[in-house]
Amino acid sequence: MTGPGVAWLLDLAGIFVFAVSGALAAVRQRLDVVGMVVLAEITALGGGILRDLLIGSVPPTAFTSLGYVLVPLSASGLVFFWHPQVTRLLPAVLLFDAAGLGLFCATGTLKALDHGLSPLHSVLLGVVTAVGGGILRDMLSGQIPSVLYDRQLYALPAMLGAAVTAAAWAADLHGGTVTAGAALLAFALRVLALRYGWRTPRPRGVPD
Amino acid sequence: MTGPGVAWLLDLAGIFVFAVSGALAAVRQRLDVVGMVVLAEITALGGGILRDLLIGSVPPTAFTSLGYVLVPLSASGLVFFWHPQVTRLLPAVLLFDAAGLGLFCATGTLKALDHGLSPLHSVLLGVVTAVGGGILRDMLSGQIPSVLYDRQLYALPAMLGAAVTAAAWAADLHGGTVTAGAALLAFALRVLALRYGWRTPRPRGVPD
Amino acid sequence: MTGPGVAWLLDLAGIFVFAVSGALAAVRQRLDVVGMVVLAEITALGGGILRDLLIGSVPPTAFTSLGYVLVPLSASGLVFFWHPQVTRLLPAVLLFDAAGLGLFCATGTLKALDHGLSPLHSVLLGVVTAVGGGILRDMLSGQIPSVLYDRQLYALPAMLGAAVTAAAWAADLHGGTVTAGAALLAFALRVLALRYGWRTPRPRGVPD
Numbered sequence: 001m002t003g004p005g006v007a008w009l010l011d012l013a014g015i016f017v018f019a020v021s022g023a024l025a026a027v028r029q030r031l032d033v034v035g036m037v038v039l040a041e042i043t044a045l046g047g048g049i050l051r052d053l054l055i056g057s058v059p060p061t062a063f064t065s066l067g068y069v070l071v072p073l074s075a076s077g078l079v080f081f082w083h084p085q086v087t088r089l090l091p092a093v094l095l096f097d098a099a100g101l102g103l104f105c106a107t108g109t110l111k112a113l114d115h116g117l118s119p120l121h122s123v124l125l126g127v128v129t130a131v132g133g134g135i136l137r138d139m140l141s142g143q144i145p146s147v148l149y150d151r152q153l154y155a156l157p158a159m160l161g162a163a164v165t166a167a168a169w170a171a172d173l174h175g176g177t178v179t180a181g182a183a184l185l186a187f188a189l190r191v192l193a194l195r196y197g198w199r200t201p202r203p204r205g206v207p208d
Numbered sequence: 209m210t211g212p213g214v215a216w217l218l219d220l221a222g223i224f225v226f227a228v229s230g231a232l233a234a235v236r237q238r239l240d241v242v243g244m245v246v247l248a249e250i251t252a253l254g255g256g257i258l259r260d261l262l263i264g265s266v267p268p269t270a271f272t273s274l275g276y277v278l279v280p281l282s283a284s285g286l287v288f289f290w291h292p293q294v295t296r297l298l299p300a301v302l303l304f305d306a307a308g309l310g311l312f313c314a315t316g317t318l319k320a321l322d323h324g325l326s327p328l329h330s331v332l333l334g335v336v337t338a339v340g341g342g343i344l345r346d347m348l349s350g351q352i353p354s355v356l357y358d359r360q361l362y363a364l365p366a367m368l369g370a371a372v373t374a375a376a377w378a379a380d381l382h383g384g385t386v387t388a389g390a391a392l393l394a395f396a397l398r399v400l401a402l403r404y405g406w407r408t409p410r411p412r413g414v415p416d
Numbered sequence: 417m418t419g420p421g422v423a424w425l426l427d428l429a430g431i432f433v434f435a436v437s438g439a440l441a442a443v444r445q446r447l448d449v450v451g452m453v454v455l456a457e458i459t460a461l462g463g464g465i466l467r468d469l470l471i472g473s474v475p476p477t478a479f480t481s482l483g484y485v486l487v488p489l490s491a492s493g494l495v496f497f498w499h500p501q502v503t504r505l506l507p508a509v510l511l512f513d514a515a516g517l518g519l520f521c522a523t524g525t526l527k528a529l530d531h532g533l534s535p536l537h538s539v540l541l542g543v544v545t546a547v548g549g550g551i552l553r554d555m556l557s558g559q560i561p562s563v564l565y566d567r568q569l570y571a572l573p574a575m576l577g578a579a580v581t582a583a584a585w586a587a588d589l590h591g592g593t594v595t596a597g598a599a600l601l602a603f604a605l606r607v608l609a610l611r612y613g614w615r616t617p618r619p620r621g622v623p624d
Contacts (some may be wrong), residue, residue, distance in 0.1 A: 035564030148243030264474035356451030
């Protein structure tokens with residue numbers, strides 16, 4: 001980490017990848033250009049907006065930064081014209097999405113801690129930051145949010161990264177290296193789960 | 209009423225029962241453990257969170273109290289392992305749910321009045337407190353919120369309890385006895401409606 | 417424009433028409449009276465509530481004004497008893513809805529600018545004000561929000577009106593005439609699009 005510039009670039013990169021996943025969902029659902037831009041913006045910014053509303057940091061960052069609005073717009077433009085090519089890159093998109101997941105659960109937890117919330121609640125808000133946009137994307141597409149049923153390890157890696165962030169903070173360990181370590185842990189668990197097909201359990205007795 | 213201890217226990221009991229209804233919905237929709245915990249937390253806390261966001265009381269109570277997060281988690285654990293048994297207890301769950309409905313419409317109205325909102329708006333927010341979590345539960349499960357179409361008396365008892373709370377407050381009657389009375393009225397109307405199958409009307413001319 | 421009285425009446429008229437569209441959606445979805453009132457209120461007030469939460473103006477105007485709550489209630493009463501007649505007036509409803517769209521994108525943008533948001537973000541919030549209620553209406557009715565896929569020019573006229581409002585504000589042009597002009601532009605584009613069947617594009621290569 002070499003200062004706020006790197007953190008800012010990583011943040012925008014995570015937002016870009018989340019926006020691509022929203023724009024691709026719009027293609028699958030045969031939405032028009034308005035639907036694509038809305039899904040891209042909400043997928044990318046929705047988790048952070050929910051977190052900011054809940055911790056009382058208004059206007060949310062998404063409404064004070066031009067980059068936060070323009071990056072999803074550019075992701076929409078890319079997918080609008082070249083979605084067949086982007087779809088072919090899906091394995092890479094999944095990898096970058098895992099990186100965004102790791103980054104946002106760590107930074108979301110930190111922001112909640114900075115606003116005075118308890119470690120437990122900050123972990124919750126870190127997870128909300130990481131998965132909230134995807135939940136809103138699925139609800140707007142008329143689908144049950146995939147994180148609630150598809151048994152992939154998606155929310156759990158975010159919870160791991162958030163918990164490590166909160167534990168380090170409680171142990172008075174601060175700084176970019178700690179955040180990066182927590183984000184990497186979440187990223188690694190997500191990638192391993194993708195690679196080996198790890199699944200979350202269903203309630204006892206519910207058949208596959 | 210013997211003080212805030214009783215009110216606090218009742219509050220957590222209401223949250224527990226709402227969480228059970230959310231976790232059971234997750235079983236019906238064949239969600240995984242993540243979906244179950246999310247539905248349990250949102251069903252139990254969603255109404256109060258919406259109310260707190262709307263009256264500007266942030267962070268919402270759910271994000272300042274450990275019990276509010278842990279109680280739905282324990283309800284999820286119960287339903288995860290013993291949902292067949294819990295489903296068999298459904299009549300009792302409906303009864304406790306009616307008690308939660310009564311409690312939350314009264315306490316939600318009071319909190320809005322305390323924040324300076326008008327009696328009419330406080331009644332609205334009391335109803336939001338009582339039924340908002342269930343609406344979010346149904347939206348996340350990919351269903352039309354049952355309170356909007358199933359013709360059961362569910363929102364109307366909440367409105368009665370909220371209106372009585374606001375009327376007592378406007379008449380300068382305060383204290384736990386008044387709140388308990390309003391909650392009991394809403395509870396009684398809900399239970400009578402369940403017992404006798406009372407229905408809300410559909411728009412004129414819409415067939416059954 | 418002859419003062420705040422006219423603006424206030426126009427505002428309530430726009431809310432009335434949006435509420436009628438929500439109540440008619442409830443008839444189509446065969447909801448009961450509770451569902452009708454909820455859809456009428458949310459369709460009429462949802463966009464403004466979202467905007468107010470996002471700019472930190474709480475409680476939202478809808479929770480400080482009696483008229484904002486009572487007007488959708490009266491629209492529900494009208495549709496509850498006379499929905500066949502109201503449905504026959506649909507061309508007129510569409511025209512008034514276009515007027516509400518124009519009005520709310522302009523006033524929503526202005527309110528965000530007044531709260532110190534950047535012109536770009538204020539345009540976004542103007543569009544949220546105009547189309548947010550309809551999106552919530554569709555989500556509560558179990559449908560994909562029509563503005564995301566139906567290729568009608570609905571969000572784009574709102575964006576035009578919002579952009580003209582923000583541009584005028586940036587050029588230090590203020591006052592009711594400017595707002596009215598921006599609202600009229602959005603209204604005119606919406607009506608022309610309805611008249612001539614103009615459509616928004618789908619992503620390249622997605623068939624009709």
